[in-house]
Amino acid sequence: xxxxxxxxxxxxxxxxxxxxxxxxxxxxxxxxxxxxxxxxxxxxxxxxxxxxxxxxxxxxxxxxxxxxxxxxxxxxxxxxxxxxxxxxxxxxxxxxxxxxxxxxxxxxxxxxx
Amino acid sequence: xxxxxxxxxxxxxxxxxxxxxxxxxxxxxxxxxxxxxxxxxxxxxxxxxxxxxxxxxxxxxxxxxxxxxxxxxxxxxxxxxxxxxxxxxxxxxxxxxxxxxxxxxxxxxxxxxx
Numbered sequence: 001x002x003x004x005x006x007x008x009x010x011x012x013x014x015x016x017x018x019x020x021x022x023x024x025x026x027x028x029x030x031x032x033x034x035x036x037x038x039x040x041x042x043x044x045x046x047x048x049x050x051x052x053x054x055x056x057x058x059x060x061x062x063x064x065x066x067x068x069x070x071x072x073x074x075x076x077x078x079x080x081x082x083x084x085x086x087x088x089x090x091x092x093x094x095x096x097x098x099x100x101x102x103x104x105x106x107x108x109x110x111x112x113x
Numbered sequence: 114x115x116x117x118x119x120x121x122x123x124x125x126x127x128x129x130x131x132x133x134x135x136x137x138x139x140x141x142x143x144x145x146x147x148x149x150x151x152x153x154x155x156x157x158x159x160x161x162x163x164x165x166x167x168x169x170x171x172x173x174x175x176x177x178x179x180x181x182x183x184x185x186x187x188x189x190x191x192x193x194x195x196x197x198x199x200x201x202x203x204x205x206x207x208x209x210x211x212x213x214x215x216x217x218x219x220x221x222x223x224x225x226x227x
Contacts, residue, residue, distance in 0.1 A: 004156075033214065043157060043202060045214040056214050091156050093215075101147075102215060104156035 002026045004105035006092050012111045013082055021077045021108045023092030031095040032075045033102065034067065036060070036088040043091065049075065082112045121221060128227040132190040136203030136218045141184060143205035147215070148177060148188045151200045160188070160201075190223075198225045 005024045013019050025032050034046040047057040049067055066078045075094075079086055089107040126132050138146065144165040149157035163170045163177045163186075170177050176189040186203045200222050204215040 035215075035217075042219050043204075043215075043217040045216065048214055058214070093156075101159045101162070104149075104158070106154075106156050 002103075004092055004094055004103050006090075006105040006108050008108060009106065010109045010111070012113065015084055015112055016081050019079050019082055019110065021079075021090050021092075021110070023075045023077075023105055024073050025075055025092065025094030026096065026103055027073070029094035029096040029103075031055075031102075032067075032069070033093040033095070034077045035091045035093060035104075037091065037107075038088045046077070046090075079110075082110075084112050086110060087112045120219060122219065123222045123224065125224045125226065126193050128193060128195060128225055130193050132188075132193045132197070132223060132225075134188045134190075134201050134221045134223065136186040136188075136221075138184050138186055138203065138205045138218060139216065140205060140207065141181070143207055143216075145206045146177070146179060146186050147204045147206075148175075148186075149202045149204060149217075150197075151202060151220070153199075157202060193223075193225050195225045195227050198223055 007022045011019055032049040035043050036046055037043045045058050047061045047067055048055045064080045068076050089109050091107045092105040093102040095102045120135050147162040148160040150160050151157045161172045161175050161177050163179050168179050174191045178187045190197055200220040202220045203218040206213045206215055
């Protein structure tokens with residue numbers, strides 16, 4: 001069964017540093033998403049991406065965040081200057097038009113110290 | 114045992130019992146609802162979905178009920194197994210937008226003891 005993959009599984013960084021989280025969505029999917037989940041809390045939407053541009057973003061997705069699809073397979077989330085409160089699990093998801101299901105990756109645990 | 118009514122952050126059941134997990138969604142305009150299962154250290158996994166023009170949908174051992182009047186969604190798991198132990202989230206989406214963002218509700222941690 002096709003799956004969304006994410007790297008790294010765990011990223012530790014110091015406050016103020018830039019991080020890039022990577023995702024490989026399912027190959028024939030057209031919509032891509034980033035969500036985050038602070039420990040013990042619900043999953044929160046960050047941003048969606050379609051046709052090489054952001055289609056929707058939440059208030060969490062401020063100027064410190066950016067997304068990119070640098071090639072035909074990868075989808076990245078960049079946090080320019082990390083803060084302690086950015087510590088969370090970050091999930092990538094993708095969606096095709098053959099069903100309404102968004103497929104989630106296993107997540108990257110980001111720890112900001 | 115089973116639990117109905119308001120959202121509970123945790124639910125403990127015995128193996129073989131039926132489980133009912135409840136969710137109150139936020140937007141009366143939402144027209145598509147999904148239940149996700151999240152096991153420890155993993156991403157959310159799709160279980161079952163339902164559109165707003167339905168009030169019940171059944172899958173294998175799972176049933177989703179939708180009450181639009183009170184904006185309430187429930188997930189019923191029949192003959193609960195230890196492998197069902199996880200956090201369960203409901204999610205909703207707004208209509209008319211393919212690929213729109215999922216809005217997740219608060220999770221319920223289901224613990225199944227054998």
